[in-house]
Amino acid sequence: MNKWNKFLLVGLLASFGVACTSTSEQQTDATQQDTQTDSRTGAQDQTTIQSDPFTDPSNPLSTTTIYFDFDRSEVKAADREVVLAHARYLADNADVKIVLEGHADERGTREYNIALGERRAKAVSQLMLLQGVAQSQIDIVSFGEERPVALGHDESAWSVNRRVEILYPGR
Amino acid sequence: MLQKTKLSLLIILLSMSLMSAPARASLTIDITLWLDNATPIAIVPFGWNGVGKVPMKMTDVISNDLGRSGQFAPMKENEMIELPHEGRDVNFATWRNVNMKYVVIGKIQLLANKSYQVQFQLFDVEKGTQMAGHSFKAKENQLRRLSHHISDLVYEAITGERGAFDTYLAYITVSKNRKGQNRYRLAISDSDGYNEQILFESSMPIVRPVWSPDGKQLAYVSYASGRPQIYMQNVFTKNTQQLTNFKGSNLSPAWSPDGRRMAMSLSKDGNSELYIMDLNSRRLTRITRSYGADLEPAWFPDGKSLVFTSDRGGRAQLYRIDVNEGGASGRAKRVTFDGVENLRPAVSPDGKRIALVHNTGGQYRIAILDLESEQLSLLTDGRLDESPGFAPNGSMLIYASQARGKGVLAAVATDGRASHKMRFTSGDVREPAWSPYKQD
Numbered sequence: 001m002n003k004w005n006k007f008l009l010v011g012l013l014a015s016f017g018v019a020c021t022s023t024s025e026q027q028t029d030a031t032q033q034d035t036q037t038d039s040r041t042g043a044q045d046q047t048t049i050q051s052d053p054f055t056d057p058s059n060p061l062s063t064t065t066i067y068f069d070f071d072r073s074e075v076k077a078a079d080r081e082v083v084l085a086h087a088r089y090l091a092d093n094a095d096v097k098i099v100l101e102g103h104a105d106e107r108g109t110r111e112y113n114i115a116l117g118e119r120r121a122k123a124v125s126q127l128m129l130l131q132g133v134a135q136s137q138i139d140i141v142s143f144g145e146e147r148p149v150a151l152g153h154d155e156s157a158w159s160v161n162r163r164v165e166i167l168y169p170g171r
Numbered sequence: 172m173l174q175k176t177k178l179s180l181l182i183i184l185l186s187m188s189l190m191s192a193p194a195r196a197s198l199t200i201d202i203t204l205w206l207d208n209a210t211p212i213a214i215v216p217f218g219w220n221g222v223g224k225v226p227m228k229m230t231d232v233i234s235n236d237l238g239r240s241g242q243f244a245p246m247k248e249n250e251m252i253e254l255p256h257e258g259r260d261v262n263f264a265t266w267r268n269v270n271m272k273y274v275v276i277g278k279i280q281l282l283a284n285k286s287y288q289v290q291f292q293l294f295d296v297e298k299g300t301q302m303a304g305h306s307f308k309a310k311e312n313q314l315r316r317l318s319h320h321i322s323d324l325v326y327e328a329i330t331g332e333r334g335a336f337d338t339y340l341a342y343i344t345v346s347k348n349r350k351g352q353n354r355y356r357l358a359i360s361d362s363d364g365y366n367e368q369i370l371f372e373s374s375m376p377i378v379r380p381v382w383s384p385d386g387k388q389l390a391y392v393s394y395a396s397g398r399p400q401i402y403m404q405n406v407f408t409k410n411t412q413q414l415t416n417f418k419g420s421n422l423s424p425a426w427s428p429d430g431r432r433m434a435m436s437l438s439k440d441g442n443s444e445l446y447i448m449d450l451n452s453r454r455l456t457r458i459t460r461s462y463g464a465d466l467e468p469a470w471f472p473d474g475k476s477l478v479f480t481s482d483r484g485g486r487a488q489l490y491r492i493d494v495n496e497g498g499a500s501g502r503a504k505r506v507t508f509d510g511v512e513n514l515r516p517a518v519s520p521d522g523k524r525i526a527l528v529h530n531t532g533g534q535y536r537i538a539i540l541d542l543e544s545e546q547l548s549l550l551t552d553g554r555l556d557e558s559p560g561f562a563p564n565g566s567m568l569i570y571a572s573q574a575r576g577k578g579v580l581a582a583v584a585t586d587g588r589a590s591h592k593m594r595f596t597s598g599d600v601r602e603p604a605w606s607p608y609k610q611d
Binding site for chain 2: 071106107108109110111112114115116118119122140141142143146147153
C-alpha cells in the first residue's frame, strides 16, 4: 500500500491536469492521496487531479504492447521510450515482477515462431536489464503464433500479432 | 450443498461421456488431385452369409484407402456388371473388357459369439491368376482395422511395397468452448481420419506431437504448466510423464530411431539450442552452440545424424549435424539453399529424402529435397502448409493445410501426383504425425 501511495503521488505530480477514469478501489486510494497532496501544496482545488500511470494515456507506462517487424526481434526506436519507462518503474520497485509474453504472426512454423517470440521478449528484457532491472523481476514466456489478437490472414492482422506484451501479474 | 455437489458431479460425468462419444468428430475427405495413370482395380462388394444387414461395408474402406494413395483408381460399384464372391465365379474376360487390371473379391460370414470370418482374394486380370488370398476371424469392432489390413495386403501384392493403411495419425485439434475459450486436444485416429480418440485436453496450447519408434508413445509440447514443456504419453494406457522442467522454450521432441534418446530444442542456456536426452537417465547432452535459434531436429534412420532448422545465417535454413553418444561429432553443414526460408524437416524412412516447409514469396509450401541429386521439388500449393510427416512406407506425406478458413489435414503422394484433404467438424486440425507400422 505504501509503495502504491508513493507511486500515485509521483504520478499525480508528474501529470499535467489530465483527469482519467479510475476504478472505485483506486478512487479510495486517491481520496487519501488528495488529502496528503493538498496539505503539501496547499491547494484546495475541487477538481481532483488523479492519475494511475498505467492507465493515463499520456504516460508511457500505459502502453504495454510492443510491436515488431516480420521475422525481426529488435525493439524499434519509437518503442524504446515505453520499454525504458517500464524499466525505470521496475528498477524503482524491486519487488515488482513482470512477465514478458512473446508472440509472432502465423507465418513460419509453429515452433520457429515460439523461438521468435522468445527472442522478441528477450530483446525487451535486455533493454530493461541495462536500466538496472534485476533478472529475477522478469519472466519470459513465448506463445509464438498460438495466441493471435487478430485472426485475419493479411498484414493488418499480422502486424498486431507480432508483439511482446508487458504483463504485471495482479494488476 | 451436498445435493448441488452431486448434481454437478452428475453433469461432469454426463459431459465426459458426451465428450468421448465416437461420433463427435465427423470427417470429410476431399480428393483434390488424382494420378493420371492410376491402376484400375475392381473391389467387388464382399458377400454376406449371415442374418440381417452386413455389419460393415469393408470394401468401402478398402476402395477409399487404395484411392487415396493415388496409385489406384477403384471402379465405382454401380459400374460393375458382375459381383462375384467366389473365385470360380470371376470371369476374367468381363473385367478385361472394362480395362480392369486387378479384381478383389471376398465374403463375410457370421460365426458364433458375434464374430465373423472374413475372406478375400486378389486376382491379376491379365494373367487370370490369384495373387493373394487370406482368411481372418474378427469381432465387429475389429472389422474397420481388418479392412485397412486387407488394403495393405492388396497394396503390397501389387506394388511390392508394404502398405501403410493400418496405421494411426496423431494431431492437435482446437475448438472454442461455449465461453469462447480455446480447447486444445491431442488426438489419434486411423490413417483415414476415422476412430478419433482424445489422449489429452487442455485450455493451453499443445504443439508438435511425435511418435515413438515402437508406435506406443507420443511426445509433445504442452503449455499446461504455463510455459512450453515436453511430455511423453503412452497411447494405450494414457500414462504421462513430464520430460523437461526448464525455463524458456522446451520444444521439438524427436525420438531417436532406437527409442532410447530424444533430441529436443531448449532455450534454458540462452537461445534455442539442440540437446539429446537419454530417456533412462534423463541426462542431457548439448549438441549445438550457435548465435541463432536451433530447433525442429529430425533423426536420420541410422541414428547418427540430425537435420534441423536454424536461423544462424539470418533466415531459417536446414542444417545437418553428426552426433554420437558424446554429443556432436562434427560441424553443422547447411543442406538447403533454395528459397527465402526452409524449415521443419522430416526424414524419409529410407533416409534419402527430406520433406520440409519451403518459403518463397511469403507462401509456405511442402517440398521434398532429394539428398543425392540435391533437387528440391514443391509438392503443395497452399498459402500456409506446415508440419510434413512421412507415412512409414515413404509413399505419402501428411501435412497441415488450410481450407475454407480452417486448419485441415492433407496428404500428398511423395511423387506429388496425388493429394487429398481431410476436414474434421471438430474445429481446426493441425500438427499431424503419421505413426510407424503397428507392432501387434
